[in-house]
Every structure is written in C-alpha cells, then in structure tokens.
Amino acid sequence: MGYTLAGLLADEAAFWSDEDGKNPTSEIFNALAYNSLTLPDALTIIGTTPMGKRNYIGELFDSVHGDNANMHTLCWQAASLVMNPTLDRAEIALAFKLDPVKAAAELGAEFRSEFDALITHEALDRNTPKGVYERMYDDTHYYIAALDAASGSGKDSMTLAICHRDGDVAVLDLVREVKPPFSPDAVAVEFSEVMHRYSVSTAWADNWALGYVDENFKRNGVTIEHPEKLDRSAIYSSFVALLNSDRATMLDHMGLRRQLLGLTRYASRVKEIIDHKSGAHDDIATSACLACVKCVFELTAMDYWRWQETPAGRANIEQQTLDRTLQTGGVIFPTAVPWHNRAAVPKPPEPVLLPRDPVREAKEDAAWERCVGDAAQIGQPVSPGAWNLRRQQIAARA
Numbered sequence: 001m002g003y004t005l006a007g008l009l010a011d012e013a014a015f016w017s018d019e020d021g022k023n024p025t026s027e028i029f030n031a032l033a034y035n036s037l038t039l040p041d042a043l044t045i046i047g048t049t050p051m052g053k054r055n056y057i058g059e060l061f062d063s064v065h066g067d068n069a070n071m072h073t074l075c076w077q078a079a080s081l082v083m084n085p086t087l088d089r090a091e092i093a094l095a096f097k098l099d100p101v102k103a104a105a106e107l108g109a110e111f112r113s114e115f116d117a118l119i120t121h122e123a124l125d126r127n128t129p130k131g132v133y134e135r136m137y138d139d140t141h142y143y144i145a146a147l148d149a150a151s152g153s154g155k156d157s158m159t160l161a162i163c164h165r166d167g168d169v170a171v172l173d174l175v176r177e178v179k180p181p182f183s184p185d186a187v188a189v190e191f192s193e194v195m196h197r198y199s200v201s202t203a204w205a206d207n208w209a210l211g212y213v214d215e216n217f218k219r220n221g222v223t224i225e226h227p228e229k230l231d232r233s234a235i236y237s238s239f240v241a242l243l244n245s246d247r248a249t250m251l252d253h254m255g256l257r258r259q260l261l262g263l264t265r266y267a268s269r270v271k272e273i274i275d276h277k278s279g280a281h282d283d284i285a286t287s288a289c290l291a292c293v294k295c296v297f298e299l300t301a302m303d304y305w306r307w308q309e310t311p312a313g314r315a316n317i318e319q320q321t322l323d324r325t326l327q328t329g330g331v332i333f334p335t336a337v338p339w340h341n342r343a344a345v346p347k348p349p350e351p352v353l354l355p356r357d358p359v360r361e362a363k364e365d366a367a368w369e370r371c372v373g374d375a376a377q378i379g380q381p382v383s384p385g386a387w388n389l390r391r392q393q394i395a396a397r398a
Contacts (some may be wrong), residue, residue: 002035003035004011004035004036004038004039005032005035005036005039005042005187006031006036006039006042006043006228007042007043007044007045008030008042008043008044008045008327008333009045009047010025010044010046010047010048011048012047012048013046013047013048013057014048014049014050014051014057014058015048015051015057016028016344019041025055025057026056029044030055030282036236039060043146046060049105049106050077050105050109050110050112051105051112053110055305058111060075061111062073063075063375065077068339072270076105077109078109079107079108079109079111080092080107080108081107082107082284083291091382092107092318095107096108097277113205118236118240118263118264118274119240119243119260119261120262121182121261122243122354124224124241124243124250124260124261126140126241126246127248127249127250128249128250128251128257129249129252131252132251132252133176133251133252133253134173134175134251135172135173135174136199136249137173137197137199138164139199141164141165142165143162143163143164143167143173143198143199143200143340144163144164144200144291144294144295145160145161145162145195145198145200145202145203145204145226145291146161146164146203146204146205146287146288146290146291146294147159147191147203147204147213147284147287148161148162148205148206148208148283148284148287149182149184149205149206149208149213150180150184150208150283151186151293152181152183153180153181153185154180154182155180155281156180156281156283157177157178157179157180157281157283157284158177158178158182158184158187158191159175159176159177159178159283159284159285159286159287159288160174160175160176160177160191160198160203160287161175161176161284161287161288161290161291162174162175162192162194162198162200163291163292163295164292164295165290165295165296166249168247168296169246169247169248169249169296170242170247170291170292170295170296171249172248172249172250172251172252172288172291172292173198173251174194174198175251175255175256175284175287176190176191176194177283177284178190184213184216185216185237187303188213188216188217188219188220189220191217191222192217192220192221192222193196193220195222196221196222197278200222201221201223202222202223202224202225203223203224203225204224204225204226204227204290204291204294205219205224205226205288206226206290207226207308213335222229227290227294228291228351230293232282232286233273233274233275234285235289235290235293236263236285236289237274238289238293238297239289239292239293242292242293242296246307246324248292248296252286255284256284256285256288256349259276259280259281259282259284259285260284260285260289262276262277262280262287263271263275263276263282263285264276264277265374281326296388336380356397361393364393368390368393
C-alpha cells in the first residue's frame with residue numbers, strides 16, 4: 001500500500017494527462033484511496049477548473065453535487081466573484097466579452113460542453129465491424145491513400161491509411177503506423193511498397209515538410225498531393241458527418257479507435273477548432289479521416305484516369321471490353337483510355353479469338369474510324385488503350 005496519507009490535495013485534476021493523452025485521475029485516486037484506510041479522518045481536496053464531463057471529475061460531480069444525503073463528500077460549484085468578491089469586475093466582464101466559452105469555464109466554473117467528445121462510442125461502434133483488422137486488395141476497387149508524415153525524431157508517428165469507395169460509403173482497408181524513432185527515408189520505402197500493392201500511385205498528405213516529403217516518396221514511385229482549404233479541423237468535421245450518417249466503415253484498430261474518441265471540439269475566438277487533447281496523439285486518425293474524406297467527397301475523373309493506368313485499371317478495362325464484346329455479338333469497340341501519360345503504354349492484351357465475320361469487322365472498322373476522328377477533332381493522338389484494342393481486333397482476324 002505504500003505510505004499512509006493523512007491528506008491529499010489535487011489541483012486542476014480535470015487536466016491531468018498521461019503520455020497517451022488519457023486522464024489518469026480515476027486510477028490515481030483509486031490507488032491512493034487505500035493509503036488512508038488506517039486514518040478515518042483522512043481528507044481529500046480536489047480543486048479544478050471544469051472541463052468536459054466525459055472524465056472522472058465530471059462523473060464525480062454528477063454523482064455527488066446536490067446530494068444532501070451524502071455525509072462524506074462536500075461538493076460546491078461557484079464562480080470566481082462568489083469565491084472572491086474583491087476581483088476586478090471590469091476585467092472579468094472583458095474576459096467574457098473576448099472569449100465567453102473560456103471565461104465561463106475559468107471564471108464561471110461551468111463545464112465546457114465544447115470539450116465533449118467529437119465522436120460518440122455509439123457511432124463508431126455502429127460503423128466498425130468487429131474482428132476486421134485489415135481488408136485485402138481487390139482489383140475491382142479504386143483505392144485512395146493518405147499520409148501523416150513526421151520527422152522520426154520527435155513524438156509523432158508516421159502513418160498511412162488506404163481506403164476505397166463502395167457506393168457513397170468510404171471503406172477503410174488498411175492502417176499503418178511507425179512510431180519514433182525511425183528513418184523517414186526507410187518509412188517512405190515501406191509505405192510506398194504497401195501503396196503499390198493496392199495499385200496506388202498518388203497519396204494525400206498535409207503540408208508538413210513540404211518538398212522533402214514529396215521528393216522522398218517521388219523517388220519511390222508515389223506522387224504526393226496536398227488538399228487545398230482542408231486543415232485538420234475541416235478534415236475531422238467532414239469525417240464526423242460521414243460517420244454519423246453511416247458513410248464510413250472503419251477497421252477494428254485500437255489505436256485508431258482511441259485517437260478518434262479522443263478528438264475534442266472547442267471554440268476559439270474566430271472559429272471552431274477540432275483537435276486532440278494536450279499531450280495526446282492523432283496521427284492515425286488524421287491519415288484515416290483524410291483518406292475517407294477524399295475518397296467520398298473528392299473522387300475526381302482524374303483520379304479514375306490514374307487508376308486506369310494501373311494494372312488493376314487495365315485489367316478492368318479489358319474485362320469491360322470483353323463483356324461488351326459478348327453483349328454485342330462479338331463487336332469490339334475501342335475503349336477511351338486517358339492519354340495524359342503517353343509514355344505509359346499498357347501491354348497489349350491477348351487477342352480475343354472470334355470467328356471471321358465481315359459484318360462485325362465492318363462495324364469494328366467504322367468504330368475505329370470514329371475513334372481516330374474524335375481524337376483528331378480535339379487535337380490529341382489516339383489513346384494507348386485504343387491502339388491496343390485495335391491491335392487486338394487485327395490479331396483476331398489473322
């Protein structure tokens with residue numbers, strides 16, 4: 001049990017925090033309670049500025065405040081002017097005018113609803129399948145990746161999240177975290193290999209170490225893009241909208257869950273800010289939320305074109321072409337494949353061997369001529385994919 005305690009004075013207990021950003025107040029008080037069992041008149045005094053009620057202090061307040069039958073605990077809540085009438089009323093009035101939320105807590109002893117958890121347990125549980133820790137690559141999906149980069153020498157981890165879109169729902173497929181210390185170059189190689197396995201060649205990241213991170217991943221075949229007008233608060237706010245409307249399916253990942261539930265919302269003088277608690281981390285949450293938000297809200301035509309140049313995209317195009325061929329009685333129509341990267345000419349697929357049919361071949365020739373004419377009209381060469389399909393048509397006639 002350790003030392004015997006005759007008294008305990010806890011100052012600002014609502015703001016205590018351990019290395020993971022959790023409030024250890026309940027564990028500390030539970031451990032110290034046994035140290036005063038031999039002294040029946042031992043006294044514990046807790047004095048703190050109110051924060052949110054989702055912690056030990058808030059729960060303790062709700063359980064004992066106003067309970068006149070409790071003969072062992074005295075709980076009072078009073079504003080600063082009540083406790084000390086000599087305070088300058090003009091200064092207090094100015095504080096409430098400049099920042100009413102902060103002043104209500106610091107000077108009015110009111111609990112801050114702005115510090116309630118941003119994400120509820122119910123919403124997260126509803127969108128987190130139990131036992132699903134990672135989802136395998138599926139070549140029928142288009143994947144988006146997001147990073148939260150770090151130097152490797154501080155306290156922040158470097159994280160990667162990959163997700164895909166299923167209708168209007170973002171589905172988180174993979175989360176990776178590398179805790180410090182680490183080499184950013186080595187982590188870039190590792191993360192790039194993971195992204196390549198999911199046919200991802202472009203990843204989203206914030207503006208941390210802008211330039212260095214971009215070049216580091218570019219050497220490993222990954223282009224880094226940065227979201228415009230999306231700071232962390234905007235990312236989290238957009239993600240909460242997805243989660244609460246059941247449009248984000250998460251992974252059963254304890255680190256991600258802890259960080260998401262630890263996000264708090266509070267009001268500054270100019271706007272609402274969403275961030276992790278002091279001393280906590282949100283590295284996994286940042287990359288996962290950014291991936292989900294970009295996946296649902298900003299999946300552009302350019303993103304789809306990039307996917308078409310990946311092995312999965314080319315295979316999907318070939319399968320669609322074959323499906324259309326069977327549906328149209330053997331006519332193979334050239335499929336428009338983006339030509340913004342003309343150097344990346346896909347490998348021609350194996351010829352589709354079909355019986356010779358003059359009518360079908362005439363339709364193929366007409367479709368090819370239309371494709372060439374359309375390309376000439378917009379001043380662009382025929383796409384590599386269209387060339388490959390034309391070669392397939394000619395080879396099938398041999």
